[in-house]
Amino acid sequence: MAFLDYYKILGIDKTAALKDIKNAYRKLARKYHPDLNPNDANAKKNFQQINEANEVLSDPEKRKKYDQYGADWQHAEEFEKAKQQQQSSGSRRTGFTGAEQEGDFSSFFESMFGGSAGAGRGRQVKYRGEDYTTELHLELIDAYKTHTKTLAVNGKNIRITIPAGIENGQTIKIPGHGGPGINGGPNGDLYIKFSIANHPTIKRLGDNLYTTVDLDLYTAVLGGEITIDTLSGKVKLTVKPETQNGSKIKLKGKGFPVYKNEKHFGDLFVTYVIKIPTNLTDKQRELFSELSKS
């Protein structure tokens, strides 16, 4: 539990008047407010700290306690306890009562002031709870089919349905599963950002998939049939005679399902990589030589 220098956080002097505190807070809040810094975890952390500093320093009682004990805030706990118990037994107890809320304030704040009181704004307004963000890692094959997953968010299990076709970096919102509202306000939302790992052989761009397939020289020259792996299973392909190295074919509808329209699929593009035979026998070398003269 690190000590937080609220004056330093707000960039003000210890003798700062309430007006100066408000001004400093507003200036920094405009810089770091999460609404102004979407998807910026650092800004969110800074905002939490300046909010907390403002919460304490703009409340005369809290400020007095903070000023009195400051870095030695642990002694404040002992002092308060001694006052409450009249006759101190000297035993150690951790935490103030009412410090069960979490999310908006540091553990330092909660130890001193017992959780987020929400005081000091002057308006008894119902505030919407904080939005939570989390990242979920999936394999490409997982994103190919609609499936459900259970996530543990702040001690609660949430079952979510992940629609097929979700993109790497895409964020979905789960309404009402963020932080609890203040003064009876609605809960915040939970935002889940998806991180989809690369597949070893199949690449994805939007709804289309791309893969390369090795083709032996003889099949490339004479044509034939090969079987390739796709995300929906094995597919038999007819290779045209005289297929060139690097040539591409398109398998319509064998790509990725379209997000929230999973009856429709993108295409799969297959690039042929022709493998030249190695370790030729004398006979083979002779035949190639003959071919080259024909």
Next chain:
Amino acid sequence: MQIENLISVDVFCTNHNIEISFVRSLQKMGMIEIATIKETEFIEVNQLQQLEKIIRFHYELDINLEGIETITHLLQKVNSMQNEISALKNKLRLYDENE
């Protein structure tokens, strides 16, 4: 427009402890839409998040309406650029590991 997707401006303003004139100013500036049904003004539920964000800008950060309008435009740009970056990153993945 379905009535269950609407919240009356009166109720909204009472809950958020704000002046109705503030919401009307936002409407005048084209930042939100207000529907009038049988002489009662309503806001569509899908606008609530944006409206609450505007309220935070104004009442918590002391930003005036012109400033909020500018910020809203810039945030839309940021959002679109973040989407573009995400799409480009996905495109770059095509060339990862394979090369």
